[in-house]
Amino acid sequence: MTSGTATAAQIPAHTAAQPGPATPLLAIEGLTKRFGAVTALENVSLSLRKGEVLGLMGENGAGKSTLLKILSGVQPPTEGRILIDGAPVTITSPQHAQSLGIITIYQELSLIPTLSVAENIFIGRAPIGRLGLVDWGRMRREAREIIARVGLRIDPQTVVSALSVAEQQMVEIARALSLSSRIIIMDEPTSALSETEVARLLSIMARLREEGVAIMFVTHRLEEASGICDRMTVLRDGRLAGHLERGDGPIPIPAIIENMVGRAASELYARPAERATPGPVRLEVRGLRTTPNPEAPHAIVLDGVDLDLRGGEILGVAGLVGSGRTELARAIFGADPVAAGTLTLDGTEIRPASPADAIALGIGLVPEDRKHQAIFAALGILSNFSIAALDAYARFGGLMDEKRERADLAEYKRMLNIRMADADQTIDGLSGGNQQKVILARWLARDPKVLIVDEPTRGVDVGAKAEVHQILVQLAARGIAIMVISSELPEILAVSDRIVTMREGRITGELPAREASEAKLMALMALGEKGQ
Amino acid sequence: QDDLTIASSMPSLGFPFFVHMANQLRAEAESIGGITLIESDGQNSAPKQTGDIEAAIVQGADAIVMSPLDVNALAPAVEQAVAAGVAVVTVDRRVDGVEGILAHVGADNVLGGEAQARAVMEAFPDGATIFHLQGQPGAGPAIDRNQGVHNVLDEAGEQYNIVFEQTANFSRSEALSVVEAGLAANGAPDVIIAANDDMALGAMEAVAAAGLTDVAIYGFDALPEALAAVRDGGLAGTVEQFPGEQARTALRIAVDFKRDGTEPESEVVLLTPIVIGTDNIDQAERLGEIQ
Amino acid sequence: MTTEAASAERKGPNMFKLIMRFGPLIFLLLLMIVFALMNPNFLNPVNLFNVMRQISITGLIALGMTFVILTAGIDLSVGSLLAFCGMVAAVVAKGGVTSSLAAAGGQAGFGWFAALLAALIVGAACGAIQGLAVTRLKVPPFVVTLGGLTIWRGLTLTISGGGPVSGFDATMRWFGTGLIGPVPVPVIIFAIAAIICHMVLRYTRFGRAVYAVGGNAEAARLSGVRVDRVLVSVYVIVGFFCGLAAFVLSARLNSAEAVAGIGYELTVISAVVIGGTSLFGGIGSIAGTVIGAALIGVLVNGLVLNNVSSYTQQVVIGLILILAVAFDRWLKTRARG
Amino acid sequence: MTTEAASAERKGPNMFKLIMRFGPLIFLLLLMIVFALMNPNFLNPVNLFNVMRQISITGLIALGMTFVILTAGIDLSVGSLLAFCGMVAAVVAKGGVTSSLAAAGGQAGFGWFAALLAALIVGAACGAIQGLAVTRLKVPPFVVTLGGLTIWRGLTLTISGGGPVSGFDATMRWFGTGLIGPVPVPVIIFAIAAIICHMVLRYTRFGRAVYAVGGNAEAARLSGVRVDRVLVSVYVIVGFFCGLAAFVLSARLNSAEAVAGIGYELTVISAVVIGGTSLFGGIGSIAGTVIGAALIGVLVNGLVLNNVSSYTQQVVIGLILILAVAFDRWLKTRARG
Numbered sequence A: 001m002t003s004g005t006a007t008a009a010q011i012p013a014h015t016a017a018q019p020g021p022a023t024p025l026l027a028i029e030g031l032t033k034r035f036g037a038v039t040a041l042e043n044v045s046l047s048l049r050k051g052e053v054l055g056l057m058g059e060n061g062a063g064k065s066t067l068l069k070i071l072s073g074v075q076p077p078t079e080g081r082i083l084i085d086g087a088p089v090t091i092t093s094p095q096h097a098q099s100l101g102i103i104t105i106y107q108e109l110s111l112i113p114t115l116s117v118a119e120n121i122f123i124g125r126a127p128i129g130r131l132g133l134v135d136w137g138r139m140r141r142e143a144r145e146i147i148a149r150v151g152l153r154i155d156p157q158t159v160v161s162a163l164s165v166a167e168q169q170m171v172e173i174a175r176a177l178s179l180s181s182r183i184i185i186m187d188e189p190t191s192a193l194s195e196t197e198v199a200r201l202l203s204i205m206a207r208l209r210e211e212g213v214a215i216m217f218v219t220h221r222l223e224e225a226s227g228i229c230d231r232m233t234v235l236r237d238g239r240l241a242g243h244l245e246r247g248d249g250p251i252p253i254p255a256i257i258e259n260m261v262g263r264a265a266s267e268l269y270a271r272p273a274e275r276a277t278p279g280p281v282r283l284e285v286r287g288l289r290t291t292p293n294p295e296a297p298h299a300i301v302l303d304g305v306d307l308d309l310r311g312g313e314i315l316g317v318a319g320l321v322g323s324g325r326t327e328l329a330r331a332i333f334g335a336d337p338v339a340a341g342t343l344t345l346d347g348t349e350i351r352p353a354s355p356a357d358a359i360a361l362g363i364g365l366v367p368e369d370r371k372h373q374a375i376f377a378a379l380g381i382l383s384n385f386s387i388a389a390l391d392a393y394a395r396f397g398g399l400m401d402e403k404r405e406r407a408d409l410a411e412y413k414r415m416l417n418i419r420m421a422d423a424d425q426t427i428d429g430l431s432g433g434n435q436q437k438v439i440l441a442r443w444l445a446r447d448p449k450v451l452i453v454d455e456p457t458r459g460v461d462v463g464a465k466a467e468v469h470q471i472l473v474q475l476a477a478r479g480i481a482i483m484v485i486s487s488e489l490p491e492i493l494a495v496s497d498r499i500v501t502m503r504e505g506r507i508t509g510e511l512p513a514r515e516a517s518e519a520k521l522m523a524l525m526a527l528g529e530k531g532q
Numbered sequence B: 001q002d003d004l005t006i007a008s009s010m011p012s013l014g015f016p017f018f019v020h021m022a023n024q025l026r027a028e029a030e031s032i033g034g035i036t037l038i039e040s041d042g043q044n045s046a047p048k049q050t051g052d053i054e055a056a057i058v059q060g061a062d063a064i065v066m067s068p069l070d071v072n073a074l075a076p077a078v079e080q081a082v083a084a085g086v087a088v089v090t091v092d093r094r095v096d097g098v099e100g101i102l103a104h105v106g107a108d109n110v111l112g113g114e115a116q117a118r119a120v121m122e123a124f125p126d127g128a129t130i131f132h133l134q135g136q137p138g139a140g141p142a143i144d145r146n147q148g149v150h151n152v153l154d155e156a157g158e159q160y161n162i163v164f165e166q167t168a169n170f171s172r173s174e175a176l177s178v179v180e181a182g183l184a185a186n187g188a189p190d191v192i193i194a195a196n197d198d199m200a201l202g203a204m205e206a207v208a209a210a211g212l213t214d215v216a217i218y219g220f221d222a223l224p225e226a227l228a229a230v231r232d233g234g235l236a237g238t239v240e241q242f243p244g245e246q247a248r249t250a251l252r253i254a255v256d257f258k259r260d261g262t263e264p265e266s267e268v269v270l271l272t273p274i275v276i277g278t279d280n281i282d283q284a285e286r287l288g289e290i291q
Numbered sequence C, D: 001m002t003t004e005a006a007s008a009e010r011k012g013p014n015m016f017k018l019i020m021r022f023g024p025l026i027f028l029l030l031l032m033i034v035f036a037l038m039n040p041n042f043l044n045p046v047n048l049f050n051v052m053r054q055i056s057i058t059g060l061i062a063l064g065m066t067f068v069i070l071t072a073g074i075d076l077s078v079g080s081l082l083a084f085c086g087m088v089a090a091v092v093a094k095g096g097v098t099s100s101l102a103a104a105g106g107q108a109g110f111g112w113f114a115a116l117l118a119a120l121i122v123g124a125a126c127g128a129i130q131g132l133a134v135t136r137l138k139v140p141p142f143v144v145t146l147g148g149l150t151i152w153r154g155l156t157l158t159i160s161g162g163g164p165v166s167g168f169d170a171t172m173r174w175f176g177t178g179l180i181g182p183v184p185v186p187v188i189i190f191a192i193a194a195i196i197c198h199m200v201l202r203y204t205r206f207g208r209a210v211y212a213v214g215g216n217a218e219a220a221r222l223s224g225v226r227v228d229r230v231l232v233s234v235y236v237i238v239g240f241f242c243g244l245a246a247f248v249l250s251a252r253l254n255s256a257e258a259v260a261g262i263g264y265e266l267t268v269i270s271a272v273v274i275g276g277t278s279l280f281g282g283i284g285s286i287a288g289t290v291i292g293a294a295l296i297g298v299l300v301n302g303l304v305l306n307n308v309s310s311y312t313q314q315v316v317i318g319l320i321l322i323l324a325v326a327f328d329r330w331l332k333t334r335a336r337g
């Protein structure tokens, strides 16, 4: 992690941009944004200089995405002004922002699912050939080069909806990088990526910084923020909470946390408490195989997976993007057809043909793609919360016990520290991290025997992440078998009792958590690579 | 006897009037014998009926007996048929401006409307307040029947007062609600003139529901159900255009011409529409269909 | 988010929400005021009950359609299915395809109860067939029910031979023309059905599942909702309501026509959509649908009452439908600030 | 990220895609073979040209509708707009609302060119109005164009007084009835229009923006696509095609009727949807629409030719539409599985 040699400088909140030769590329003065009665941002000022990486930090719901959306022309500010090269501008639309040289990678993926990778990269600016017609050949060639730059090796003609979340994220990054820009804004670009991709992205960012591009960067992974950021601006409850600057070394993580939450960080990042020894095997997976799925032609095929999951145990599953972890989870959950192999739950063989079957048997899955697989954007938080436990809340053959639902939701709201106004507001008004917490609550309310969580803390802030880990540990202590899939090795290491690694649809290694380290896991994750 | 292929093209077999016509035509064809009948349904669309005519020509029909949905829009199709040497006899409505049509057999809808209005004047010599239910806006029969009614009543002077004039789209349920509104706005009229029997029967339900007994309702088409209502006193009258007779006559003209080369006695055979009331109900063509 | 501020100001959004939800209702009231000023007969109770009775037929179907549209589906077949169920009911009631008013009394047939049962069963069964085509054959609802639109019409014409079947016994007719106190029976049927549908959507597990399937079918599946069952159910529900509406309509007209219900799909869907239900699923309510149906009914009645020319009527109806929804949108944006 | 495996398997999906794309085409060919076996007249070139001419009217509108549906919109007003443009064209051609064939020769009016121009301009303008209502008033396309459906019809009836306007000069009629070689002029117009639309959708930035807006309007906006402009444009395009179709139809029938095009919206939308275009936007093609239109045309013609009773016809048409799409789905799953 970090060596704490850097200085964390606390700068008063209202430092206006310095005039003169050091005019920042971008400055924000007194920015306020209200949504009806909710104040998302209040009187925020900050500046971004040429050739620097500015980290925008804060807890879930602190107002980071809102700030970035204002800079991208997606939403107008309620008050305040934006200056570019010292001149005030009113950014009216995303096109306008682009013409000002501001390129944004949004928190929620914003690709067109029905179009190919190449078209998404060239949206609105397809290369034109003879007769003013689109030159498809050139578009494909150039797209292939662009995605290769971020290390993505997929056919540019692939339809985006067939890609994994991580791949989509990489496509977005590739597109942003291919647009000539002076300012790049990235809202949690790494939340779906595993270490390899993150490392590649960080090195690209470093190169862009050399070229004089200014980058504003949001992440909840403090190590990477500390590693790359030259400066940080921290938001708390929509207000400016502090500025941090890189000294001789990276900005220390405890300082960041302290600014974010307003108290010392020590208790937050503690390793979860020790647990009781695991019980007997609850879920036994033998020889699990899948065939290529018509709905997701690029998903990895499972190639004979054997796995034991014990009650009271947390099993971490590590792997690179595309290693087949999500496939494994979906196959166990009955979401995808299984070609061969057996599943045994508490000693009886099961064959869940649908998620409904799996849930009835006591298996739960928090899917990785929040937006498409978990969220009912138009529905209220309450409906989102209880959807997987409708039977549990129904009385007299179908009437919902809304009182109990609300009471339970309130309980989880407290437990997970969910920031929301009321249970009936639509969930899309919540910040990304808070949405994730509602989804977790959905499965906690279900009280399953086996709970699989696929990237459970994607977009969740440090404090809440620790809370989530704590909750997983508590659940395990109640005898639930838990499988945690995560692309963040520190998370896997922090929460697991035992860790397996996957590659190309196979298990490539297994370690007790005590003996595991990032280096060892990386080695196992790379094991069994074909032709190497 | 030569086998003949004859096409029958009706504008819409969703309406009982044309279903009756088609049935009569079929019955006549069977009784004559040696006729292969190609039947088609224009489904209330001029392009569809045009397609039906085109298909009949392709099939090598010797003659076409048709009731055009629209007197203008079907003209090109009829021209095509005539040019292909097919004998065309039109029924009920006449196609405008095409040379070479073998014959037309019909009872003009304008005349029918006029007869309907005159029946009102006879029943109410001292004048009457009138609701007028028109057919589907823009549809040929609706236009013609409306014109017939107005031809007579507009001349008849102030005492024949159409206080409420609305379309009910030839539909029973729409007529019901339109008349309900009409009664709410204007009180009870002396007479309701409807451009078809369905609307008249709908009006009858509305009037009955309002507890009125002395509203004279006139329909159009002389469908069995309307005839029964005339017999039982629910309707005051309905206009008979003898569709079955038209169809049979038309078919005979076509067959005679194709078999023996007999030219029709006259190019236009017009049957005079009459208003059927209780007194002359025995003249109705479909009286036998009432149980 | 400033937490304190939020809880303090929580009232604000709720009041806005209230206004938002009642956009179509406010518009309906405005419209009624205008008509009342234009013609004193409009507010005559007889006329108002007429309007209510008129909307009860399409209204019943619109209740079922709300379920379907909430799942992001659509049912274009309702007009034809109405005719089909009506014809079946009539044939059952009369014991055959006879059209005589004299046969009333129903001695020949099986009476009103058998007719009602037949209409409901046939409606639900046809709905089930369409639902299965949607879920099993994976054919989009638009195509399945467009097919249904011509299939059920063709069957209706086949069993009736194109003509109407008329003349039912007094009990059956009571369902269309009777009164309970001053209130027409169809209105009571509609009101009860609307309340039940509202309760089902709002307070039952099935209702939640309907919204979830429409909001995000994949997420619903991954949350254990049996999506296919829900989908089949909503088509059964709309079919059932077509059957009920058909029975009431036949009873009201004392006749089942083969051409009944032509074009109803658009009227019914407009009622649902004007009531604020999204064609993309997941958003909407029964209350909205009832208001939507009332708005259309009042509009047509008011124009007819004022004896507006039928050509002008069409132009006005079209404009007002658009304005009603535009007004609703405008209120919502205002409410949000 | 799928690494080497992906490139190895790249060929597979593409061959499958080929089959997948041609699902409706295969079905069309099967249908044609069946009809050819049932009736030798079916393959008669005259008959085939008849069919092509018949589909060219709805086909033209379906081309425009493809643009609209690709953006996840819908246009229910096309039938009424067709009538309206046709009536305007007729009135311009004849210089007034006269219905006499004797006036042919057009001395009184402004001739075919003015009529064509008028139809196209009115169609595009009405489309623009609807597009603006969608984008500015934020009223869903379904509601706007449902309003349009009654508004344009009302206006048509108003200008024509309900009756038809008939009798055009020979040049104008040539556009409906003429031949170039053995090929009817409407077929040539349709073919050219289809090719242009295909090129626009496939090879222009505008075309790709149409797909992007339909695939995800919000993402398209964030990527810098001017979503509102695209939306207004597609309604202008479908309006323009209504104008063109109206001109050809009037020329063909030598008459503009106020009741023209009733119910066309469903025929046109089915052609588009059967051709594989998704009502949820973003997926579809002009080639599919042409096949869809041909399928419907062949079906109707084949049944008429075989003297199938008109009631049975409706049942069969409905079934086959559903089967055609089910077959397409089935092929797709097979191809992938």
Ligand SMILES: Nc1ncnc2c1ncn2[C@@H]1O[C@H](COP(=O)(O)OP(=O)(O)OP(=O)(O)O)[C@@H](O)[C@H]1O
Residues within 6 Å of the ligand: A035, A038, A039, A040, A058, A059, A060, A061, A062, A063, A064, A065, A066, A067, A107, A419, A428, A429, A430, A431, A432, A433, A434, A459, A461, C001
């Ligand atoms: N469209 C909206 N309507 C209402 N409230 C909103 C809307 N967008 C954001 N908010 C509120 O504004 C606040 C800030 O949200 P924002 O998305 O900026 O948080 P964030 O810092 O990006 O959080 P996270 O780390 O979870 O992504 C939250 O309380 C959120 O509920």
Ligand SMILES: Nc1ncnc2c1ncn2[C@@H]1O[C@H](COP(=O)(O)OP(=O)(O)OP(=O)(O)O)[C@@H](O)[C@H]1O
Residues within 6 Å of the ligand: A162, A163, A164, A165, A166, A167, A192, A293, A295, A296, A298, A299, A300, A319, A320, A321, A322, A323, A324, A325, A326, A327, A328, A330, A335, A336, A368, A369, A487, D001
């Ligand atoms: N049946 C399916 N339907 C839709 N998407 C699927 C399906 N199966 C897999 N996917 C998607 O394909 C991606 C690849 O799955 P895989 O199991 O190979 O990835 P992984 O190891 O979880 O890595 P990552 O999810 O980080 O890319 C998944 O992320 C998932 O989003």
Ligand SMILES: [Mg+2]
Residues within 6 Å of the ligand: A064, A065, A066, A107, A187, A431, A432, A433
């Ligand atoms: Mg955010």
Ligand SMILES: [Mg+2]
Residues within 6 Å of the ligand: A325, A326, A368, A454
């Ligand atoms: Mg995954």
